[in-house]
Structure formats: C-alpha cells, structure tokens
Amino acid sequence: MTNQGTNLDPWYSHYADRTAGLAASEVRALFAVASRPEVVSLAGGMPFVSALPQDLIAGAFERTMRDFGPMALQYGSGQGMPALREHILDVMALEGIRGSVDDVVVTTGSQHALELVTKLFINPGDVVIAEAPSYVTALTVFKSYQATVSHVVIDEFGLVPEALEERILALKAEGRTIKFLYTVPTFGNPSGVTMSWERRVRVLEICRAHGILVLEDNPYGLLYFDQPAPHAMRSVEEDGVIYLGTFSKTLAPGFRLGWALAPHAIREKLILANEAAVLSPSSFTQGLVSEYLSAADWRGQIDTFRGVYRERRDAMLTALDDYLPDLSWTNPNGGFYVWVTLPENLDSKSMLPRAVKELVAYTPGTAFFADGSGRTALRLSFCYPTPEFIREGIRRLSTVVNGELELLSTFSQTGPLETVRPTEKIISPPANLG
C-alpha cells in the first residue's frame, strides 16, 4: 500500500529521505517561548547588536548607494565582491591567516558555507568527525546530507588528539569513509572551550597523516576577553583546511554575510555550488559591509563588543558561583557560551519545562550531540541579556536545579513515584523580575 500522507501533512510520503534529519531543534522550539519578555533567555546565541551605533550603519548605507549605485542593486558574482574579499583578508589576518583574495568565497552567512561544503563532500553514509559537543545547526546540516556524525571528546584544551586518532583508526578499520573533521576550535559553541596551540598543531598533523580535511568554523575568534586566542588552524595549514568566517558576531547577523577560505581546487567547486544555490550573495549587503569596513573603526567596534560580552561573562560566572556553587562549568575566555555540567541524576531536557515555568530558558545539552547524549549538561548564553538579567536568570535556574534535586531526594526517601505528590514548594509559581 502506498503511503497516503497524514492529516497534518498530505505530502508526508513525498519528502526525500534526507529530510528525516530536519526535525525542529531544541533551540528552535525554544525561541518561541524564550522570546516572551518575562523570560530570561540564556538559550539563544543572538549577538547584542544594540552595541553597534546605528549611525555607523546608516552612513555605510548612504555611501553604498552613492559609491556602488545600481551595482548594489544588481546580481553579482558567485564568489562575492572583490572589494569585500580584500577586507575579509584584513579581518582574517588578525588571526594569523594569510590567503589570496582569489580563494575567498562570500556566502550568505557561514551557515550557508557549512551547507555548501557538506553538499560538496558528503554522500549518504559518509562520516563527519565532530567534537562533542558540537554546534547544533552544523549537526542539522550534516544529518540532512545523511552523514554519520562520529563524535570525539574534548577537554579544557579542546579536541583530544589521542581520542581523534583512535577514532580515525577504528572508523577506517570498519571500512568507513571519513570526509572531514568539523571543529569550532576557538571559544566553541556550545562549550566555550578553546583548543590550545599545541593541540591545533597535533590535530592538523593527525588529519594530514590520515588524509582528512579540516573544516574550521570560527565565528567567535575575535571576541576574546582577556588574551587573544591562539591563531587559527588555517594559519598553519593551507591545503588541508577549509576555514569559515562570518560578520554575524563582529558586526551583525542581519547582513547574512560570511565566507569560506578554501584550498584553490575546492574554492572552484564552492563558487559553482554557491551559484547553484543563490546565484550570488547579496550585492547590497556586500557593498554596505565593504563601506563599513573602509570607513568605520571596525576594530574599535569589535573592542566595544568584547567589553560588553566580557562584562556579561563575568556576571554569569559570578552568579553561577553565588547560586549554583555545586555545579561545574567551563570558563570561556571569549565568545558567547558557558557549558554547565549538572549532577549525574539530573536531566537538562526534562528539566526545561520547569525552567520555562520559572521564566528562565537554556539549551539542553542533548541538542549538541548527534547521538542523543548530553542529558546532564546544558548551554548558557551570556551574549544577549544584560548583566542584571543574567544574574536573575541564574537565580531562577538555581531554583529549578535545587527543586529538581529536592524532588529526587524526596522520591529516593519515600519509595515508588506514584506514592508521592508534588508539594507547593516544588511546583512554585513563576518568579517575577519586578
């Protein structure tokens, strides 16, 4: 019998197999709830664009129309505007990268570059090795091209080289085809962890020895708080690394401008794939960002962002110390995220509805693993709420965590679940910021 679809979606049976991975992520489902003003959202990764003076953008807007004229309103090249690609070289030089303007491909955000690279390399069943935990929407892309994601552990210094090598050998012994290693080595999303310089060099050696391409995704590298991060992996290795950058975190995500710096041969295919997908990235926003980078003090603006996020990181770490001293968490030196580990018996996913009831949102750890692990962890973002809201959010989170722990200890003292009724104290009314 042919599948006739469902009441909800008459076309259910028509979808391609690759769409099986396109379930709404925890992050996505959360956005609807977390955007309510009374909720302190520590869930999303929205940059604090209000720290960007509007007149800087308005000026660039006017100059775009004056200097680029109709060109800004026209289709452009599939590789992106040469003027912008020149600026991109200056941006990457801050992280030790030297490249040719010919090898930069401008994309519609780095998310689109992730999609294009995956499209170019992945056949169904190919393996992507990814650090655990990994950026959730990269996992969605890998799944949508039917890749098998094989996770490798990280510690406080990033990806563990011995574990990587072991995994490569095991996968090869199984006859699997490994296409690339995906890593966010600097101020990782979601971990906040930065791969040390020694590890970068070692990981590159391992990948080179085994003929594995590295996909280095680096949206946060320039947003350091105390000391600059180690130089990008791409600064060491040209031929084996595809590097992804973006203006989303150092300028604004609304422009939807990112880029890939790829080895020469791959670059050619990327341009073709870009053209097939979007013809050309937006000429208008490329012109505007070029103007901004030509005339504005963009390095100073990145310093401003650094100051804002440093203060918020400090607020989050202090609040965690004050309200949840028994938990453990990472200590990011840049970026947007803190990764929190809960006591063994707590489950961040099942705790989430209670958190939302207490008017605080976070992202459960399970979102960042392809295999459903990560239940005892959660990601907190400090990029968007003010320090005061961050503190209040952590206070609310402590109510939730302590409530869960109390509940568990009540159950463990009183026997089977059904004999216990939740008390007033456990299901308390939502806290109010006031």
Ligand SMILES: Cc1ncc(COP(=O)(O)O)c(C=O)c1O
């Ligand atoms: C690690 C990582 N890669 C890629 C992206 C996509 O960024 P965009 O498409 O805005 O450049 C994000 C966004 O949060 C990210 O955190």
